[in-house]
Amino acid sequence: KAGVTQTPRYLIKTRGQQVTLSCSPISGHRSVSWYQQTPGQGLQFLFEYFSETQRNKGNFPGRFSGRQFSNSRSEMNVSTLELGDSALYLCASSLVDSTGTDTQYFGPGTRLTVL
Amino acid sequence: EDKVVQSPLSLVVHEGDTVTLNCSYEVTNFRSLLWYKQEKKAPTFLFMLTSSGIEKKSGRLSSILDKKELFSILNITATQTGDSAVYLCAVAETSGSRLTFGEGTQLTVNP
Numbered sequence: 001k002a003g004v005t006q007t008p009r010y011l012i013k014t015r016g017q018q019v020t021l022s023c024s025p026i027s028g029h030r031s032v033s034w035y036q037q038t039p040g041q042g043l044q045f046l047f048e049y050f051s052e053t054q055r056n057k058g059n060f061p062g063r064f065s066g067r068q069f070s071n072s073r074s075e076m077n078v079s080t081l082e083l084g085d086s087a088l089y090l091c092a093s094s095l096v097d098s099t100g101t102d103t104q105y106f107g108p109g110t111r112l113t114v115l
Numbered sequence: 116e117d118k119v120v121q122s123p124l125s126l127v128v129h130e131g132d133t134v135t136l137n138c139s140y141e142v143t144n145f146r147s148l149l150w151y152k153q154e155k156k157a158p159t160f161l162f163m164l165t166s167s168g169i170e171k172k173s174g175r176l177s178s179i180l181d182k183k184e185l186f187s188i189l190n191i192t193a194t195q196t197g198d199s200a201v202y203l204c205a206v207a208e209t210s211g212s213r214l215t216f217g218e219g220t221q222l223t224v225n226p
Contacts, residue, residue, distance in 0.1 A: 004157075031212045043158075043203065043216040056211035090157060094212050102212060103149065106157040 002027065004093050004107035012113045018079040021110045025072050025093030031055075032074040033104060034066060037088040046089075049074050078112075086114045117142045121204050121217035129225050132194050136220045138204030139186040148180055148187050149214065151203040158203055161189070194224045 005024045013019050025032050033056075034046040045058040049068035066076040072093075078085055088111050092104035118141045128134055140148065147165045151158035162171045164180035164187060171178050175194075180187045191198055201221050205214040 033212050033214070035214075035216075042218050043205075043214075045213050045215070048212050050211070056213045058213070088156075092212075092214075102207075103160055103163050104207075104212060104214060105160060106151075108156045 004091055004105055006089075006091050006107040006110050008110060009108060010111045010113075012115060013081050014115050015081055015083060017081050018077065019081060019112060020075055020077045021089055021091075021112075023074045023076075023091030023093075023107060025074070025091075026095070026105060029093035029095045029105075030072050031094045031096065031102065032068055032072065033092045033094070034074070034076050035090045035092065036060075037090055037109070038086075043090070046076065081114045083114050086112060088112075117206070117208070117215045119204055119206050119215050119217035121202075121220050123220060124218060125221045125223075127223045127225065128194055130195060132224075133190065133192045134194060134222065136189040136191075136202050136204075136222070137186065138188070138217055140204075140206045140215075140217075141185065142206045142208060142215065144209040145182070145206060146209045147207045149205045149207065150178055150187075150189050151205065153201045153203055153219070154199075161202075191222075194222075196224050196226055198222060199224045 031050045033048040048056040068074045088109045091107045094102040094104045096102045150161040162178045167182040201219040204217040
């Protein structure tokens, strides 16, 4: 099976702009989660989507939003970019198994640089 | 607030050494603990642990969970330079797929 794919892989934006990142999960996976990774804060949970509904949300401002489509592909959007939004954005997909547990598999990430 | 603490934060060893990485957690609704290895980009999955005392093993890597004392260890025996990476510990809650990550342990294996 193909792994989690993310596009674009690298992005450079300026302050005030907005950006949309895309994630395609592993085939059959219905849960998609987004994480922000920075040297200072490590990996932090942004939000999770399951069957097109946001199921969980981290402590990020409303400038960070997302959505999931019927084919489980997900997008996240960041509006009014700030310098501190520069980070590696990772998407992870998971398949809940019969025991109710799941393993999250990560994509390669999108490296966003805000100038 | 949920918390995951890893130690040590950094470790330098020689090829052939055995290392033990630690992870302790405080999570309200614990479901499972996961270990990942991160080299350049995406974290790659190593283990998922849900039950106490049952060792998971994959080649030279093994891990065990203690749900009473709220910690897990990751052991790597006969280390190789290819084991150099950041090892991340994460805890999953009972609701949803949210993972809370520790800061990671930077392992450097010198030849």
